[in-house]
Amino acid sequence: MxxxxxxxxxxxxxxxxxxxxxxxxxxxxxxxxxxxxxxxxxxxxxxxxxxxxxxxxxxxxxxVPPPLYTAQDRPPQSAQEVEVVGGMWYWQLQPAQVESGRPVLFNVTSADVNHGLGIYDQDLRLLTQVQAMPGYVNKLAYTFAQPGTYRIMCLEYCGLVHHGMMSSLEVIAAEDGDQP
Ligand SMILES: [Cu+2]
Structure with a gap:
């Protein structure tokens, strides 16, 4: 074949x-x-x-992450409280120093118009924020993990010197024995 x-x-x-x-x-x-x-x-x-x-x-x-915003009717217990007043054009923080590792409760209001409390770390990354409104007290809870100087800036355009509304918050290391 x-x-x-x-x-x-x-x-x-x-x-x-x-x-x-x-x-x-x-x-x-x-x-x-x-x-x-x-x-x-x-x-x-x-x-x-x-x-x-x-x-x-x-x-x-x-x-899903935990809620970003503080429950206004259920603020954290045993927090360090900071009274914050925003005004044209300043920030008033009382006290301006807190400890790291423990929740901080900011009671935020405004003396005149709407402002925005923005808290930034040393690298100017926004950590948390809340509105500062006349006639209202907005509660903002945040726990600073690291000691350092944190920047406060206004996040709501509030007039001519809005850009100058800057302040800072000192976060110091918690003393031994204070931790729960
Ligand atoms: Cu502003």
Whole structure:
């Protein structure tokens, strides 16, 4: 048998097999489908929906951060309190020194117009903030992890010298024995 003849024979056999399989599919495609899936084609989709919904709920519950804002009616107990008054154009902090590692509760108000109390670290990253509003005392709780000098700046445009409304807060290391 020459190689050409062998190739020709193999090709014929393969063509026959392919033709048969096409014919089989063509005949089969006319039969009604009964494989269990077709009776409820959306079953898998329904299961997938609930699995993803449950997964999303779990991921949300595990990864959602604690609320950023202090509950005004439930301020932290045994916090160091700082009375803050904003005015055009100054900040008044009483006292202006707190300890690190313990919550600080800022009671923030304004003597005139709306201001924004923004507390920044040494690299000028905003750590926390709250509005200073005339006639209201907004409570802001924050715990300083590190001692240092923290910057206070106004976050609400309040007039000509808004940019000059800067102050600072000294955070010192807690003395031994003071820690709960
Ligand atoms: Cu301002």
């Amino acid at each position: 020459t190689p050409q003849y062998l190739a020709w024979t193999i090709s014929l056999v393969l063509i026959f097999v392919v033709t048969l399989s096409f014919a089989w599919v063509a005949v089969k495609s006319r039969e009604p489908i009964d494989n269990g899936v077709a009776s409820n084609p959306y079953r898998l989709r329904g299961i997938l929906f609930w699995v993803l919904l449950g997964l999303g709920a779990v991921i949300t519950a595990v990864t």
